Amino acid sequence: MKTKIVPRISETEWEVMRAIWARHPASANEVIERLQEVDPTWHPKTAKTLLTRLVKKGALGFEMEGRSYVYRPLVAEADCVAVASTSFLDRVFGGSLQPMLAHFVASRRLTRRELDELKRLLEDDAQKGRKS
Amino acid sequence: MKTKIVPRISETEWEVMRAIWARHPASANEVIERLQEVDPTWHPKTAKTLLTRLVKKGALGFEMEGRSYVYRPLVAEADCVAVASTSFLDRVFGGSLQPMLAHFVASRRLTRRELDELKRLLEDDAQKGRKS
DNA sequence: CTTCATGGATTACAGATGTAAGCGTTACGC
DNA sequence: GCGTAACGCTTACATCTGTAATCCATGAAG
Known part of the structure; x- marks a missing residue:
């Protein structure tokens, strides 16, 4: 991809x-x-x-x-989002995803609904496609 | 704050x-x-x-x-990170945190360790300080 | 027909950015 | 002592950005 x-x-x-x-x-x-x-x-x-x-x-x-x-x-939003996200991650967090996620989770109050949703995402991620 | x-x-x-x-x-x-x-x-x-x-x-x-x-x-990294993060979130994700987190979680393979760490963060967040 | 409003095309312009090169002073190695 | 390498200071310069204003052609209103 x-x-x-x-x-x-x-x-x-x-x-x-x-x-x-x-x-x-x-x-x-x-x-x-x-x-x-x-x-x-x-x-x-x-x-x-x-x-x-x-x-x-x-x-x-x-x-x-x-x-x-x-x-x-003429350009897909997803592509632009991907480029901008990578650039941001590198620039502000030196490319380290985990600290970045931690920052955002800590910086905003998430609703219960959002928390559950996010945890579901993590679960899915953990289940499938895990190589190591 | x-x-x-x-x-x-x-x-x-x-x-x-x-x-x-x-x-x-x-x-x-x-x-x-x-x-x-x-x-x-x-x-x-x-x-x-x-x-x-x-x-x-x-x-x-x-x-x-x-x-x-x-x-x-002369400026704290945390302050600059906060400003840049908000700006990025607004610009690229229209200020919606959840889609942004979803994007990042989906875009990178997190290690088992990172997943656990992140889930722990979410748990903590869910436990304390929840207002509604 | 004539005039005006409307929308695209062209022009403006200062400040930010990326990317350096040149100038001048001076401490250090010989 | 004298030349040279190091540093900081000043200058360069094309683009990109933000923010519009002006110019021009033409269809619509009268």
Whole structure:
């Protein structure tokens, strides 16, 4: 499962990508609306600039639909998540998974439901695919 | 437990900070050595530039010791880790902890030891401090 | 037809980042 | 004493980022 090469996506660009991954294709205005739902300070012009940049980077594609563009992702969210996660893990925790997990578990109150869910994940992991 | 204000630390700067948090105070050359142990392509001049920038940002302090400087962190690693972690979580997982943990658990093979350790963490978390 | 609103294209611009090279001073080896 | 290696200080510079504003073409409204 080699990770595809994905363009580098900046902090702000991530917000735009997430808006599009959520539902696509999406017009610029749809994207802007979604962004503003989360953060009303988003300026339309700024969003447009980022869309253009993401196209240039190869992260997004677009087609004319009527009088305007609709955008769609050209890179899979899962791939970008994988790349960003590895980068974060290396950078902040020196690549050590366990301390990182410990940090997050300790830093947030998880609901009972989430704890159970997570433990289930660990159980599954422990059961199957264990080599050693 | 309010998080202190920490300067923004870039990707590359993190490597430098981690080298210093590991053991300090440390001279520029010590830092460079540590960096090169991990990645031999580190150029001394580049490292020096970053040290200077980190001082300017207020992330590092230094004192003259003999003929050269020794640097020490002015920001706690834990604080920087907390800030970077929250930022990452928001950016990549929209702030949802559980999917993020699921991703990491699924993406890496954890050792039996690590699994147990993690489950113990979850148990502790479940036991104490649960509000709802 | 003419005007205006709308959306894409182009331009702006400062600050952050990655990656160093060059300059100047000075303690140390000869 | 004198040249040289070491260090810190200053400068370089192309990109990337964040954040928009302006320009331009065209379809829609009147």
